[in-house]
Amino acid sequence: MNGFRRIAGIIFAGLLLTGSLAAGEVKNVIWIIGDGMGPEAMGFFMQGVRYAGLEAYPGKVSNLETLMNGGEWGLFFNNTHDTVVTDSAASATQMATGKFSRPEFVGMDYNSQPAETLLELARKQGKSIGIISDTYITDATPAGFTAHVQNRNQKMEIARQIVALAPEVVMGGGQKYFTTGENKKLLRQAKKKGYRVALNKKDLAAVKSGKVLGLFAPEAIPMSVELDQYPAIPSLAEQTQKAVELLSQNEQGFILVVEAGKIDWAGHANDAGAWFHEMKALDDLLGYVKSYADKNGETLVYLNADHDTGLGAFTYRHLGKEKAMQKTAQGEVLYGGDTDYASFDAFRQFAQQKKSLYNLELELKKMPAAQLTPQYLQKRLSEALGYEVDINEFENLSDVSGLFKQLNKSRGLVWATPNHSSLPILSVAYGQEADEFTGVYHNTDILPRMKNALGWSEE
Ligand SMILES: [Zn+2]
Structure with a gap:
């Protein structure tokens, strides 16, 4: 550092110091x-x-x-x-x-x-x-x-x-x-x-x-x-x-x-x-x-x-070997082949959501179990989320809370608590x-x- 720059540096540091001391x-x-x-x-x-x-x-x-x-x-x-x-x-x-x-x-x-x-x-x-x-x-x-x-x-x-x-x-x-x-x-x-x-x-x-x-x-x-x-x-x-x-x-x-x-x-x-x-x-x-x-x-x-x-965060999930064996042109399997690393589409879906899932869950829980047919649940979920949800793979549909957990999992979401x-x-x-x-x-x-x-x- 030459003399001029050193002096300029000291003056500049001094100004900064004054700035930081002038609290309030x-x-x-x-x-x-x-x-x-x-x-x-x-x-x-x-x-x-x-x-x-x-x-x-x-x-x-x-x-x-x-x-x-x-x-x-x-x-x-x-x-x-x-x-x-x-x-x-x-x-x-x-x-x-x-x-x-x-x-x-x-x-x-x-x-x-x-x-x-x-x-x-x-x-x-x-x-x-x-x-x-x-x-x-x-x-x-x-x-x-x-x-x-x-x-x-x-x-x-x-x-x-x-x-x-x-x-x-x-x-x-x-x-x-x-x-x-x-x-x-x-x-x-x-x-x-x-x-x-x-x-x-x-x-x-x-x-x-x-x-x-x-x-x-x-x-x-x-x-x-x-x-x-x-x-x-x-x-x-x-x-x-x-x-x-x-x-x-x-x-x-x-x-x-x-x-x-x-x-x-x-x-x-x-x-x-x-x-x-x-x-x-x-x-x-x-x-x-x-x-x-x-x-x-x-x-x-x-x-x-x-x-x-x-x-809460996104995570990745295993889809099962047969589902996602994507191969390169050379025939090599991409990243183990069966893993879904979550897609940005999820954010677009969140922006379209129309109803709080908590409120939907409360409503569904108040209904007689007989009314909660797969068709009905699919319709209500799709209306709430603002896009067509596929619940074909979901299990035990009569467990309403479980339904929402499966929905999270299907979108690659994990919540710890x-x-x-x-x-x-x-x-x-x-x-x-x-x-x-x-x-x-x-x-x-x-x-x-x-x-x-x-x-x-x-x-
Ligand atoms: Zn709280």
């Missing part, structure tokens, strides 16, 4: 949590978009991939105080408070002490706060950021605590927790606190400023794969866009937490098509959020998950101070890193 440049945080979104769900979706020639992605690049390529990645563990595997309540609590907790605890540390959450801290800093979930708003993930109860099932109490905290934006499903039983008058109280209540897309569009309580379904918002039957429900991306429009009116900035909550449900159901559609709903929202962060310049986007659900796993989680940070979130960490380290990014940490 973040004014707004948009934190997106894909519930149950293990790295395999992210890979599955991005690969489908890249290689399957899907209509919705003529450019073959997902917003997720674009965000990842422009951002900083980290890998983190999510174990609780005393368990290797976590649930959404403990995970949200640990992420929101930086304290170790236990499964099913909400906003409480492992000693059952209420712990201050990121949103409560943000309120003290004069920022506006918002919470969105595409399940229901009293669900464990939004609750971990807004409430303090011993168990995630205390949904009525969680609803009351949300109204007491009064985030400027609250949106999701779960109307009934604000309108029935002991919470009959909660909606009225919320209105007294200045909330505009939005029950559908039209109501939401009419809100231009102030506080909004959006309750778009009596319980959970339906699975994304079936959402086209509910045109009055705003999409997760539309909810997020409105939330940012309202929250960004505060000069001091805002913190918005958005849960894409049904990736987890599709994982529990081991339903890869529904998984794909939930990832697509998340991807739509990422497209909006990235463009906002690019324009705004003072916003940190942080995308992660609370835990993995299902451990109908539950959560300990798979480490990927995080993607994009925009201001994204480099706070690199390396291997634990979900209790997120809050301290977030405070650094926001300039809330003491020097």
Whole structure:
């Protein structure tokens, strides 16, 4: 290195160092949590978009991939105080408070002490706060950021605590927790606190400023794969866009937490098509959020998950020698001849799926066994999947659950569990101070890193 280049190098390094020391440049945080979104769900979706020639992605690049390529990645563990595997309540609590907790605890540390959450801290800093979930708003993930109860099932109490905290934006499903039983008058109280209540897309569009309580379904918002039957429900991306429009009116900035909550449900159901559609709903929202962060310049986007659900992936299967003895022109057998390594067609099929397989399974299980003829099952499955399924090779058709397992196998899909796993989680940070979130960490380290990014940490 010659003298000039050495000096230039030192100056450049100095600039970089100054840049990295000037923490706290973040004014707004948009934190997106894909519930149950293990790295395999992210890979599955991005690969489908890249290689399957899907209509919705003529450019073959997902917003997720674009965000990842422009951002900083980290890998983190999510174990609780005393368990290797976590649930959404403990995970949200640990992420929101930086304290170790236990499964099913909400906003409480492992000693059952209420712990201050990121949103409560943000309120003290004069920022506006918002919470969105595409399940229901009293669900464990939004609750971990807004409430303090011993168990995630205390949904009525969680609803009351949300109204007491009064985030400027609250949106999701779960109307009934604000309108029935002991919470009959909660909606009225919320209105007294200045909330505009939005029950559908039209109501939401009419809100231009102030506080909004959006309750778009009596319980959970339906699975994304079936959402086209509910045109009055705003999409997760539309909810997020409105939330940012309202929250960004505060000069001091805002913190918005958005849960894409049904990736987890599709994982529990081991339903890869529904998984794909939930990832697509998340991807739509990422497209909006990235463009906002690019324009705004003072916003940190942080995308992660609370835990993995299902451990699902493609695998290969043996078809039996006689079925797939493909030979080269020279007569040599290709890769053992009897192995099916899964085809990209599967992704095209997922994109066509019309119904959650979990819901179909529930319906079929309620029917008298005599009605479940091979013809009938074939018809129902084909309608749900959006393509003609061949169940000729399936065995023991009267076992409905077994039918869905065979369907997965026939498409080269393997799921290790109908539950959560300990798979480490990927995080993607994009925009201001994204480099706070690199390396291997634990979900209790997120809050301290977030405070650094926001300039809330003491020097
Ligand atoms: Zn779950």
